[in-house]
Amino acid sequence: MDGCADLEIPGVVFAGLRDAHVHLGLVDAHALFAGGLAVVHDLGSPPSVLEPFADAAVRVGLPEVSFAGQFLTAPGGYPTDRSWAAAGSVCVVDGPQEAASAVDAQIRAGASFVKVMLNSVAGPVFVDATLDALVGAAHAVGLPVVAHAEGQGQAARAFESGVDRLAHTPWTERLPDELLAAMASSMRWISTLDIHGRGSEFDVATDNLRRFRAGGGVVTYGTDQGNGPQPVGLNPRELDALLDAGLDRAAVLESITIPWPSGTSTRLAWTPGTPPADERHWAAWLASTRNLDPGQIKEQFG
Ligand SMILES: [Zn+2]
8 A cells, every 4th residue: 555654553453353252132233343343253143133244245334243143952942031032043953853954044044153052050951962963064064063051061062062162161160171171172262251250150260261271272252242231342351351361462362363364354453552561451451452444544644
């Protein structure tokens, strides 16, 4: 671009930032973009909400969206009885014979991955045969599977069935080291530590995440935006929690920045000022990142 070499941008320019767990039926996509997110992954919303995002066109003022489509759950399973689960946002899968059509419905709606619900605290969960059939059907067409694992043994079941990502760091039980080491070789965890506030569940999750990371596990920044009160956009408390769980600053940046320039997006983000030395201030500083419109750089900084 002519004249770019003469521009001085006061601050740090990053690849665009991503939240890998949001619900666009419960939080405004424009507000997420205004809050600094270039890319979001929707992990459960009704088709009516997702339809406008089903093609990959880049839209001014909106994050790029990839989505799971509907929550896939067992009959009577979570979140069928939840008031926040909008009509059409849940797809009940009653046995392995229904797995392929359930996955196919998400693909036809434009899904990039599917989400299976394994919440034994809130209701019935899939039997192994159904879970295996769902994972198999998704993998057969190249789609990763994300699981909500909650309750005794559910994270282990997700791993054993071949689930690729956990929507949340496991928080309902302390997972054994051997299981974490095995998970670290094939799974990616989405952090969502801040949804627990600070207390015993937060502590269990942080301990699991620390040991998963120590075994080489990949952690992706995600907040579950739309679930409970939290800052819309980048959440400094989530960034703080990742630092507390043992990620250094480079690892936190790796967890939140999109691959660039080789990935799907060439979006850029800009954080004003100099990175503070103190970790607490660093998280707040990073959370002040905003999207940088390449077409407006000269106007903004020239
Ligand atoms: Zn969620």
